[in-house]
Amino acid sequence: MNxxxxxxxxxxxxxxxxSKIAVKSKVLIGPGLRRESxxxxxxxxxxxxxxxxxxxxxxxxxxxYIPSRGENIIGTVIxxxxxxxxxxxxxxxxAALSYLSFEGATKKNRPEVQIGDVIYAKMLVASKDMExxxxxxxxxxxxxxxxxxxxxxxxxxxLSLIRKILNPSCPLIDSLKKEWPFEIAxxxxxxxxxxxxxxxxxxxxxxxxxxxxYLSDEDIKSxxxxxxxxxxxxxx
Amino acid sequence: xxxxxxTDGNNRLEEHQTIAVRTKYKSDHLFETSKSKAxxxxxxxxxxxSLTTKYGMVGILSKMRETFISNCEKSxxxxxxxxxxxxxxxxxxxxxxxxxxxxxxxxxxFVSLGDxxxxxxxxxxxxxxxxxxxxxxxxxxxVEISPMAAPHFETNRxxxxxxxxxxxxxxxxxxxxxxxxxxxxxxxxxxxxSLRVDIKILNHDGNLIEAASIATLTSLAHFxxxxxxxxxxxxxxxxxxxKDPIPTVLYHYPVCLTFAIFGEILLTDPSFIEESVCMCxxxxxxxxxxxxxxxxxxxxxxxxLDLNGAAIDSPNIVHKAIISATERGKTVVEYxxxxxxxxxxxxxxxxxxxxxxxxTNNHIQSLAxxxxxxxxKNYNVNDVKTEDVEEMExxxxxxxxxxxxxxxxxxxxxxxxxxxxxxxxxxxxxxxDEG
Numbered sequence: 213m214n215x216x217x218x219x220x221x222x223x224x225x226x227x228x229x230x231s232k233i234a235v236k237s238k239v240l241i242g243p244g245l246r247r248e249s250x251x252x253x254x255x256x257x258x259x260x261x262x263x264x265x266x267x268x269x270x271x272x273x274x275x276x277y278i279p280s281r282g283e284n285i286i287g288t289v290i291x292x293x294x295x296x297x298x299x300x301x302x303x304x305x306x307a308a309l310s311y312l313s314f315e316g317a318t319k320k321n322r323p324e325v326q327i328g329d330v331i332y333a334k335m336l337v338a339s340k341d342m343e344x345x346x347x348x349x350x351x352x353x354x355x356x357x358x359x360x361x362x363x364x365x366x367x368x369x370x371l372s373l374i375r376k377i378l379n380p381s382c383p384l385i386d387s388l389k390k391e392w393p394f395e396i397a398x399x400x401x402x403x404x405x406x407x408x409x410x411x412x413x414x415x416x417x418x419x420x421x422x423x424x425x426y427l428s429d430e431d432i433k434s435x436x437x438x439x440x441x442x443x444x445x446x447x448x
Numbered sequence: 449x450x451x452x453x454x455t456d457g458n459n460r461l462e463e464h465q466t467i468a469v470r471t472k473y474k475s476d477h478l479f480e481t482s483k484s485k486a487x488x489x490x491x492x493x494x495x496x497x498s499l500t501t502k503y504g505m506v507g508i509l510s511k512m513r514e515t516f517i518s519n520c521e522k523s524x525x526x527x528x529x530x531x532x533x534x535x536x537x538x539x540x541x542x543x544x545x546x547x548x549x550x551x552x553x554x555x556x557x558f559v560s561l562g563d564x565x566x567x568x569x570x571x572x573x574x575x576x577x578x579x580x581x582x583x584x585x586x587x588x589x590x591v592e593i594s595p596m597a598a599p600h601f602e603t604n605r606x607x608x609x610x611x612x613x614x615x616x617x618x619x620x621x622x623x624x625x626x627x628x629x630x631x632x633x634x635x636x637x638x639x640x641x642s643l644r645v646d647i648k649i650l651n652h653d654g655n656l657i658e659a660a661s662i663a664t665l666t667s668l669a670h671f672x673x674x675x676x677x678x679x680x681x682x683x684x685x686x687x688x689x690x691k692d693p694i695p696t697v698l699y700h701y702p703v704c705l706t707f708a709i710f711g712e713i714l715l716t717d718p719s720f721i722e723e724s725v726c727m728c729x730x731x732x733x734x735x736x737x738x739x740x741x742x743x744x745x746x747x748x749x750x751x752x753l754d755l756n757g758a759a760i761d762s763p764n765i766v767h768k769a770i771i772s773a774t775e776r777g778k779t780v781v782e783y784x785x786x787x788x789x790x791x792x793x794x795x796x797x798x799x800x801x802x803x804x805x806x807x808t809n810n811h812i813q814s815l816a817x818x819x820x821x822x823x824x825k826n827y828n829v830n831d832v833k834t835e836d837v838e839e840m841e842x843x844x845x846x847x848x849x850x851x852x853x854x855x856x857x858x859x860x861x862x863x864x865x866x867x868x869x870x871x872x873x874x875x876x877x878x879x880x881d882e883g
Contacts, residue, residue: 288518300516328519365524367822405520411528415535418822442826 215254217262221270225254230268237266244270274371277302277401279338284358286366286399287346289329299331299346302368302401307344309333314348315355323348323360330361330405332397361397364407365414371402373425384424384432388417391440416443515600517724525725529710536719537823541772543717544655548666548784550791552802554693555671559663561717563653568663569646570671574685577633577640585632586642589618591660597652609656616657616754617647617664620704620743624751627668628697634676634683641673643696654720657741661704666784670791671696700745701781704752705773707740709760714740714769716776719821727757740769744777 215227221244230252233239241247244256245268254260258272277285279301287299290306298306309331314323325331337345348358377384378398385396394408394417404421408414420439424432528535538544544562551557555570577584591614593601601607621627632641645667647660672693675686708718708726715722718739729737738757745751750770760766794801820827 288516290516326519328516328522330518330520361520363523364520366518366521411524411531411533412824414524415528415533415537415822416824419537419820419824419827422820422822423827439824439827442824 215260217260219260220258221254221260222257223253223255227252227254227260227268233266240267242267242269244272271372271375275368275402277371279303279307279335279344279401281335281338283335283338283400285333285335285346285401286361286397286403286405287331287333287401288366289325289327289331292325292327297325297331299333301344301346301399302403303344305343307335307346309346309348313346314359315353325360330364330366332358332361332399332405334358357397361405361407364395364405365418366403366405367418367422369402369404369422370425371400373421374398374400374402374404377421377424381429382424382432383429384421384436387433387436388420391436392416392443412443416440515598515724517721517728521721522725522728525721526710526729529713529715529722533825534715535721535822536820537825537827538717539825540713541716543776544719546662546780546783547806548662548787549803549806550670550787550801552800555667557663557666557670558803558806559659559666561655561659561662562719563651564655564659565650566656566659566663567648567650568660568667569648570667571644571646572641572671572673573644574634574639574683575642577637581629582637583633583640584629585640587622587627587629588642588644589614589621589647589664590644591617591647591649593649593652597649601652613647613656613660616704616741616752617661619754620661620702620752621645621664621668624700624702624743624745626698626700626702626745626751628699631697632673635678639683643668643671643673652720654723655706655717657704658706658717661702661743662780662784665701665703665781666788668696669698669701669784670788700747700749700751701784702743702745702751703777703780704741704743705776705780707742707769707773709738709740709757709765711737712762712765714765714772716772729758740766742769742773744770744773746778746781748774748778 215221215225215229221227227245228251230239230241230245231250234252241252244254244258246253246255252268254270256270256272256274258270260268261271262268279285285301285307287301287307287309289297289309290300291298295311297309297311299309301307311317311322311325312319313336314325317323331346331348333346333348334350335344336347348355350356350358376382388394392408392413394406394413396407396417397405399405404418406414406417406421408417416439420436423435423439427435525535532540534540534542536544544564545560547560549558551569553569555568557568559566559568575586578586591610593607593610593613594603595601601609627643632643634640645664647663649656649660672695674688674693675691677684677686705716706718708715708722710726710729715726718726723739726737726739738755738760740760741752741754741756743750743752743754753766791801
């Protein structure tokens, strides 16, 4: 069976198209694909996607986070151990966050991080055999938007939902931000931090995000209207 | 009124006070002043040891909580509960949706309470009775929690939660004497039936106790053991085909219901995060927080009381919990009984019953989340779809089933028939589309 881009694929399927292109030029294969000698096989159920030039991956539903370098994640500090914090990111083992990797932190000037704090950080080291490592600064030593997130609420979702709402073409955040003000941080590890003026508004944001998982773009807009009207009290 | 207390025989669970009581009330005048005194006496017996040590009663559940709850989750949950909301849009007194399905054999059932899922199976064998009770059958309860339920559980290791659940369910079903064990006797001192209830937790989303107890009760009530005839010294166990199996005799139907205590507020059917936050606050010694398990039967009799967490300040909370537990207990038991009767009728008509029904029943809605973990009170998943019914051919359209059970749609599209409850895809040819 020939697989084409946009098809639903299952583990074990062989993708001849990729190996054909690979003969002529360089091909990048992403998650859900694996090369076995000259063939490329699917390893995850999902939708086969392609990005020019020659990057392939499988878009699948997943809840378990596998750390990968450069991703922004949200974690909870679970332990202070010497000069590092251990942060639970939802992966197979906790990630390490050095207290020096905060903006303006020195050996004498420690950042104020307590156990149980929620942290928005960047994955610096993510390899199969080592403990993942996080940083809260960019390469210029500035914190940007990274750091400790105070107040608000954190909830979990599937990894595919995070990718969906972070996609610039997704209307969810655009239509929600017109309705009422709120802050949001979405970690690629399937955690979302939200903060709004009132608790009801915070719940409404969470509700809208989770409800968007299986909706099309048009439905997302009407769902956002719906949530907004419930919040305003028109519907009861 | 006769109330007697059965305390834990060897006091194995010291840090964790439990009493099993079976009291008789007249149903509607549950807490008249004279009667409530007895409850207060009971309560004082719970409270005394716990007040001496501040952390005395925090024990078992605190160890099991291994998923880490962040500070902002804790404070947010506390705040919204104090403000009168719950994260998933329920009221304080509202439970999640209870779903019960039966397997192909007698005594196997699947219970889901929201996302908490439990499987129970009753099996029986002929064994020698215990020396002290030569004319009674044996009831054995076994709870299993595997990493399937939640990743922090380990395989082949009895966690504290496991022991706690096992003990609590044993207390609720063995000690309240709801099963007629004497009817399980075949030959005195030689052969009795031993019933074994295996409870497997499939998914942990809070309130395991309630789900497991409903599963136990349903499977016990549903179970039928093979008939036995005595022929001189010989005992013949008949197969199901030879003789109709015999149902277990249940004197009453107890169920355990859980309440999370947040200060003065009682939450029915706490979810995982509510349970965790509740136990966290109890651990830190802030305000009173804890889990109260109330066992009641369909006659509104109290069968079990169990408190886990900080000591309760006022007896009013327990009164409130018991009153709402009796109400819900009754509806749950009636629901179970109704299901068992319909299931029995179906089996007599030789309708095939198995767990596959659970999967296919909701087949067409597999992409619509029914239970959002975060939800506004008035939010309804289906609200979104009603706005554009015209363009979408989903289950909203299917509801107006025509006499052919086939719904008008675009040519050559698949449609869903809802009559049997299972989904079926029917190819519409261009001829039938005209009609």
